[in-house]
Amino acid sequence: MKVRLHPLGDNAIIIEFGEEITIDIHKKVQRVSSLLENHSAQWMIEFIPAFSTVTVFYDPLLVSSLTKQDRLPPYKWVCNELQRFLSSATIEETPAPRVVEIPVCYGGEFGPDLEFVAEHNGLTPEKVIDIHADGDYIVYMIGFAPGFPYLGGMPETIAAPRRESPRFKIPPRTVGIAGRQTGIYPIETPGGWRLIGRTPLPLFRPDQNIPSLLRAGDKIKFKPISLEEYKSLEEESQ
Amino acid sequence: MIRIMKPGLLTSIQDLGRYGYQKYGVISSGVMDQLAHRIANLLVGNSENEATLELTLIGPALRFERDTLISICGADLSPAIDGIPVQLWKTIYIKSGSLLTFGRNQSGCRAYIAAAGGFSVPDVMGSKSTYLRAGIGGFEGRSLNTGDEVLFGMQSSLSAKMMDYLRKQQTDQPFSQLDWSVSSGLISFYKSNTKIRIIKGRQFDWFTKDSQKAFFSVPFQVTPQSDRMGYRLNGSKLEVENKAEMISEAVSFGTVQVPSNGSPIVLMADRQTTGGYPKIGQVPAVDLPLLAQAKPGDSLAFEEIPLEAAQNLYLKREQEIQHLKQGIILKFTS
Known part of the structure; x- marks a missing residue:
């Protein structure tokens, strides 16, 4: 696999797979992430996958104790290790992605901006819901907040600009649109997204082994639900 | 146990951070000044990752309800025990009932209080650090408030030996401190x-x-x-x-x-x-x-x-910290 390595300060290395956001690059990121997940190198602290990169964090002190013989500086040594590791990595067919269904109660008090998004695109609110729920989405990466998915695949026909003045508080689990992106806020945050609905599913689950409902590589389907369904699902998940 | 009499500007429980969950968007949190935090822990016989209190600019007032060892490292916020000034970067034996307060900011921004055994709060995703924004970790996921009671953790045998040593030197003051100090290189760096x-x-x-x-x-x-x-x-x-x-x-x-x-x-x-x-x-x-x-x-x-x-x-810095660690172990176990 052809990659470029860049230092991120004195204890991390960015593995770069390309300079754009494409499915092809995403698959490489996924492949290497899953290999790193099962590769228990002593010197590795953790890794962070993103759109076109995977960043690997290391402990220079531990590395220096491993390199006593060849006396390579820690950064160079880790680069060599990574190159060796990556040269054996092939772009095999990755296992089929998980498909996660996210029930969403659109509009009403949960989606105060649904009307705006509809008007902005010359559509009815019902049509916006249809288009949003009909899309095939892929989780490119998790970042910004715990469990927050950067999703690809929203149809441009429901794109909408951010608010000029961000809201101070957006309730957790709110579904929003910003430009050509859609996303779900896992925790209460300020933000300028257009809010169109809310899911009863908690995205951030600090008490679980994997604290994020979604993982990079997942496929997502949004499913419109009624307020009654929302309430009973919310009760269940608490 | 310590009782928070006044919270200070922002006092939270932190350790060296939460690792392995950044890929899920969970930030690492942890202390801002790892050097001061680690030294504070070593001075009371803790492991370097043990949770400490991180103080910001204005320190809290803390009532100690048990004899224990503490150390205060980092910013100089004029610490005093029952009104008597105490030094930074020292091992201090503090008696039950004493009040630790802070005053004028002399230098720096953040001070760290370590106590023998650390502070007993649950591990969340492998760390005791407070993640303020998500409301998890540390003490109920938040910074400390007036009236909070924080328990100490289990003391190491090294802490127990250090405490024995200082107990023998006890005076009628509310505390006593080791005359022995951290090698100057680590402190003068600041x-x-x-x-x-x-x-x-x-x-x-x-x-x-x-x-x-x-x-x-x-x-x-x-x-x-x-x-x-x-x-x-x-x-x-x-x-x-x-x-x-x-x-x-x-x-x-x-x-x-x-x-x-x-x-x-x-x-x-x-x-x-x-x-x-x-x-x-x-x-x-x-x-x-x-x-x-x-x-x-x-x-x-x-x-x-x-x-x-x-x-x-x-690597050089890490070596100095190792020397400090070895020095403490040698002094109290030989």
């Missing part, structure tokens, strides 16, 4: 290094020649919009040559990124896991404690250091 070293960032070349020069020649001010998440700096406006879109990627403790308004932000302990602004530089691990002790209004001057040299300094 005063002798006036410049913050910087490893060039991945997008350093994106910036105009003038901005590259200004970054290393004109000091920046720490603005009041600076917190555990990041320091917003004021100074020369830094401009990129071509306004290319950056694809979001991982950032780390000490990353200096520049949003489109041209004012750099240094990312600190509570930074997000990823960022989409060009990175002009990176403060190496060895200088992060200096940054952690900078407060709003302080001036920061940057100087370039090659990556390899920064790692060498880091």
Whole structure:
């Protein structure tokens, strides 16, 4: 696999797979992430996958104790290790992605901006819901907040600009649109997204082994639900 | 147990951070000044990762309801026990019923209080650090308030030996401290290094020649919009040559990124896991404690250091900490 390595300060290395956001690059990121997940190198602290990169964090002190013989500086040594590791990595067919269904109660008090998004695109609110729920989405990466998915695949026909003045508080689990992106806020945050609905599913689950409902590589389907369904699902998940 | 009589400006429980969950967007949190935190722990016989209290600019008032060992490291916020000033960077035996208070800020921004056995709060995702924004970790996921009661953890046998030693020297004062101190190199570092070293960032070349020069020649001010998440700096406006879109990627403790308004932000302990602004530089691990002790209004001057040299300094620092650790063990176990 052809990659470029860049230092991120004195204890991390960015593995770069390309300079754009494409499915092809995403698959490489996924492949290497899953290999790193099962590769228990002593010197590795953790890794962070993103759109076109995977960043690997290391402990220079531990590395220096491993390199006593060849006396390579820690950064160079880790680069060599990574190159060796990556040269054996092939772009095999990755296992089929998980498909996660996210029930969403659109509009009403949960989606105060649904009307705006509809008007902005010359559509009815019902049509916006249809288009949003009909899309095939892929989780490119998790970042910004715990469990927050950067999703690809929203149809441009429901794109909408951010608010000029961000809201101070957006309730957790709110579904929003910003430009050509859609996303779900896992925790209460300020933000300028257009809010169109809310899911009863908690995205951030600090008490679980994997604290994020979604993982990079997942496929997502949004499913419109009624307020009654929302309430009973919310009760269940608490 | 300690009882919080006054909370101070921002007092939270932190350890060395939460690792392995950044890929799920869970930030690492942890202490801002790892050096002061680690030394504070070593001085009371704890492991370096044990939870400490992180104080910010204005310290709390704490009532101790059990005899224990403590140490206070980092910023000098004029600590006193029952009104009698105590020294920083020392092992202190404090008696039950004593009141630890803080006063004027003499230097630095953040002080760390370690207690033998640490503070007993649950581990969340492998760490006791408080993640303030998500409301998890530490003491009920928040900073400490008046009336909170924080329990101590289990003491190590080393702590017990240190305590025995100090108990014998007891006077009629509410505390006694070891006459023995941390080797000067580790402490004088805070005063002798006036410049913050910087490893060039991945997008350093994106910036105009003038901005590259200004970054290393004109000091920046720490603005009041600076917190555990990041320091917003004021100074020369830094401009990129071509306004290319950056694809979001991982950032780390000490990353200096520049949003489109041209004012750099240094990312600190509570930074997000990823960022989409060009990175002009990176403060190496060895200088992060200096940054952690900078407060709003302080001036920061940057100087370039090659990556390899920064790692060498880091290894040297780690050696000094190891010496301190060995010294303490030798003194109390031989």
